[in-house]
Amino acid sequence: MRDGCKTIFTAICYFxxxxxxxxxxxxxxxxxxxxxxxxFSSSQRKISKFRYKIVLQPSRFMFKDFKKxxxxxxxxxxxxxxxxxxxxxxxxxxxxxxxxxxxVLKFNFKANYYIAFSLPLMGKWLNIIIASIILFLxxxxxxxxxxxxxxxxxxxxxxxLGAISNLYDRLKYxxxxxxxxxxxxxxxxxxxxxxxxxxxxxxxxxxxxxAA
Numbered sequence: 001m002r003d004g005c006k007t008i009f010t011a012i013c014y015f016x017x018x019x020x021x022x023x024x025x026x027x028x029x030x031x032x033x034x035x036x037x038x039x040f041s042s043s044q045r046k047i048s049k050f051r052y053k054i055v056l057q058p059s060r061f062m063f064k065d066f067k068k069x070x071x072x073x074x075x076x077x078x079x080x081x082x083x084x085x086x087x088x089x090x091x092x093x094x095x096x097x098x099x100x101x102x103x104v105l106k107f108n109f110k111a112n113y114y115i116a117f118s119l120p121l122m123g124k125w126l127n128i129i130i131a132s133i134i135l136f137l138x139x140x141x142x143x144x145x146x147x148x149x150x151x152x153x154x155x156x157x158x159x160x161l162g163a164i165s166n167l168y169d170r171l172k173y174x175x176x177x178x179x180x181x182x183x184x185x186x187x188x189x190x191x192x193x194x195x196x197x198x199x200x201x202x203x204x205x206x207x208x209x210x211a212a
Contacts, residue, residue, distance in 0.1 A: 069150050076158045076194060080165050083190035087169065087177040100180075108181040113174075127170050134163050151205055158198030165191040 090109045100107050141156040166189075169176045178187040 065150055069154055072154050073157060076154070076161055079190050079194055080161045083162075083165055083194070086179055086190065090179040091177060104183045106181040106183075107179055108187065110178045110181070110187040111173075111175040112178045112187070113176075127167065130163060130167050130170075134160055134167065137163075152202065155198045155202040155205065158194050159202070162191040162193075162195035162198065166195075 090107070094109050137156055137160050141153055141160065144152045144156065166176045176189070178189050178192075180189060181187045
């Protein structure tokens with residue numbers, strides 16, 4: 001009995017046109033049963049098309065500019081990795097201040113309780129806002145990936161990784177570790193540079209599309 005039901009279900013899934021015709025011919029005395037079989041076979045076809053479109057259909061740019069996108073993504077990962085290394089290094093050498101570019105740029109530790117470039121916004125709610133923004137950007141990145149917007153994806157990838165690096169500092173230390181002291185400006189880190197670069201490139205891409 002169970003094998004018979006399984007065979008019928010398999011036939012319903014893979015042969016909807018045959019079932020529809022069979023239902024109309026064999027169950028002409030029972031209109032309700034025929035309509036049920038026809039509805040089920042039509043629904044199965046719709047579900048199959050939906051699954052192909054959402055899950056099985058490959059991204060448009062999966063192999064387009066693959067090497068270029070991989071190189072840029074690896075560069076972003078490298079700078080974020082370097083950012084993590086420098087943060088650990090500066091925390092273990094708090095008393096050291098080294099000049100990187102005469103007196104213009106120094107390697108100097110500063111605890112940043114605010115957002116990027118020491119803009120005045122802090123507290124527990126700031127962490128919640130940042131985490132929410134990161135989740136939204138991840139969702140938007142996946143959407144752009146499916147739509148084939150490779151350069152937008154790379155920009156979002158850079159912003160997300162930079163934001164995650166700084167958010168990790170907030171959750172672990174209670175502040176962001178800044179170490180690049182630029183004279184007449186502020187103290188920042190490589191994650192800030194990656195974030196700002198990604199945002200500017202993203203705005204450039206959007207403006208270029210609007211101009212076109």
